[in-house]
Amino acid sequence: MTKKPADPANGGAPAARQVPMRDFSRSLPMSLLRAREAVMRQFRPSLREHGLTEQQWRILRALASIEAVEVTELARTAFLLGPSLSRILRDLEARNLIERKTAKADQRRSMVSISKEGVKLMASVAPTSEAIYAEITRRFGTRKLAELQEMLGELERSLAGLGASEEASPEE
Amino acid sequence: MTKKPADPANGGAPAARQVPMRDFSRSLPMSLLRAREAVMRQFRPSLREHGLTEQQWRILRALASIEAVEVTELARTAFLLGPSLSRILRDLEARNLIERKTAKADQRRSMVSISKEGVKLMASVAPTSEAIYAEITRRFGTRKLAELQEMLGELERSLAGLGASEEASPEE
């Protein structure tokens, strides 16, 4: 744990204050952020051409394989927070890419589904998107890609329920 | 049983429209996003207590190991876009956590450095931050963590210069 001021690419500057800390650029959050950005950079231009943001695309994709879902369930599937989803659904609805109707049994719930237009838009984007994904897979390697995904899943699972104020913490 | 349409794996719904596509939740971008979120979720509460956002913390960390940097260089180090950095620096400067002065040789450039107060703040956050990182490492495994970082780096490198309009494309 005693790490000296490594000072990697910092020539002769009298760097490093007291606090040591791991080399910033090698932290796990940064690695994940950079990797994700490298991947998304490939997709954004194509989505943009179709007038879609990354999140809007996530929602359409999540909707494509089901009849209809509640907003909360969709938030979990598309990995978006409620407020973000609320705004995006409002916009997608205005563009007639999705449809909404309140559930009969429970007036609080609103069932969301993709519209005909939405399906058409997806069909026009999917080919390019799949081609990009294929190229990424080819470059990185199918085997390694699978391994990476497995590790990411493990990481996620190993951190599940760590900081979520475990129902038993008397603190705060 | 508060949940009626459980159906997690979409049991009997007449799912799937024409466009097939990979299972959405298993796409690489989603895996990366979820993994990163699982990690950041651990850090955010602590940073928040100190009045720092994730990005502000990235900037302070990047500044901690050097005397001063130009804004552009800092943007690369902290992996932030210029506009975001511009705004954040304005705020951090107002809070006296950083200092800025224009370079003598080139009036366009502005050299940024962390202030005494900034160093103090870092010192108060670092312990908790390091403890969290240690716990994550313990849970996931030191060995696996290193492997994961290596793979993430490879992924990044394998995609370097793929969609960046390669100086040679006559298109557009």
Add this chain to the structure above:
DNA sequence: CGGAGATACTTAACATGTTAAGTGAATACG
């Protein structure tokens, strides 16, 4: 010298992330 073009940032505008508060509709329960 002087203006065209490149640089280093900053502003602007729009979309999402993130947390907190607000609203209307179910539910629990006394």
Add this chain to the structure above:
DNA sequence: CGTATTCACTTAACATGTTAAGTATCTCCG
């Protein structure tokens, strides 16, 4: 029954992501 609680969203407010413009300097070159 009636109301306190819980639920499912939606709004609000502030910070960042992302792309496009704008501004002040610098550099290059005729």
